[in-house]
Amino acid sequence: KAGVTQTPRYLIKTRGQQVTLSCSPISGHRSVSWYQQTPGQGLQFLFEYFSETQRNKGNFPGRFSGRQFSNSRSEMNVSTLELGDSALYLCASSLKRATDLYTQYFGPGTRLTVL
Amino acid sequence: AQTVTQSQPEMSVQEAETVTLSCTYDTSENNYYLFWYKQPPSRQMILVIRQEAYKQQNATENRFSVNFQKAAKSFSLKISDSQLGDTAMYFCAFGGGATNKLIFGTGTLLAVQP
Numbered sequence: 001k002a003g004v005t006q007t008p009r010y011l012i013k014t015r016g017q018q019v020t021l022s023c024s025p026i027s028g029h030r031s032v033s034w035y036q037q038t039p040g041q042g043l044q045f046l047f048e049y050f051s052e053t054q055r056n057k058g059n060f061p062g063r064f065s066g067r068q069f070s071n072s073r074s075e076m077n078v079s080t081l082e083l084g085d086s087a088l089y090l091c092a093s094s095l096k097r098a099t100d101l102y103t104q105y106f107g108p109g110t111r112l113t114v115l
Numbered sequence: 116a117q118t119v120t121q122s123q124p125e126m127s128v129q130e131a132e133t134v135t136l137s138c139t140y141d142t143s144e145n146n147y148y149l150f151w152y153k154q155p156p157s158r159q160m161i162l163v164i165r166q167e168a169y170k171q172q173n174a175t176e177n178r179f180s181v182n183f184q185k186a187a188k189s190f191s192l193k194i195s196d197s198q199l200g201d202t203a204m205y206f207c208a209f210g211g212g213a214t215n216k217l218i219f220g221t222g223t224l225l226a227v228q229p
Binding site for chain 2: 107
């Protein structure tokens with residue numbers, strides 16, 4: 001079974017631009033979560049989508065948004081990029097069933113650099 | 116709010132030896148999961164082992180095992196017969212409560228020396 005895939009793997013943008021990152025979960029997984037990883041703040045939860053609905057959101061400004069499609073693929077969008085948005089963005093998928101709560105499987109990440 | 120603490124920023128171990136990485140957590144939840152993830156230089160986050168809080172038996176996965184002390188809120192990872200490929204950042208994570216998000220510790224950078 002294929003793992004979580006993320007595209008693109010690397011991105012370079014300039015301040016003020018916007019960016020869209022994509023994530024395809026493991027087949028059968030309906031929950032997709034996004035995390036931001038930086039040297040200073042570590043791993044921080046951005047949001048979770050399940051059945052095309054945002055279920056939870058972390059403490060990030062409204063410039064960070066996302067969506068999920070009917071095939072469970074998810075995208076996250078960051079508008080008006082700031083230098084501090086430079087990070088590794090990780091997507092994780094899970095089955096979210098009663099016997100396997102919280103177990104998440106991660107993709108390889110998208111490295112975003114904002115200049 | 117849940118917190119996860121990893122007090123060892125870096126550790127080093129000789130190949131074939133055993134090393135233990137420490138993790139403590141704080142929560143008021145009764146039902147939760149604890150995880151160890153490995154992040155090698157490739158940056159891919161790999162699930163190493165997980166422990167359900169309601170299970171008293173410590174989880175094991177080949178050379179990896181945990182020492183789960185629920186009352187002490189401690190969750191350490193033991194790596195036996197360390198291999199060069201074990202060199203990575205190791206994150207302890209907590210999953211529990213109403214949300215599906217994981218709370219991560221700050222990580223322990225493990226270097227396996229030949």
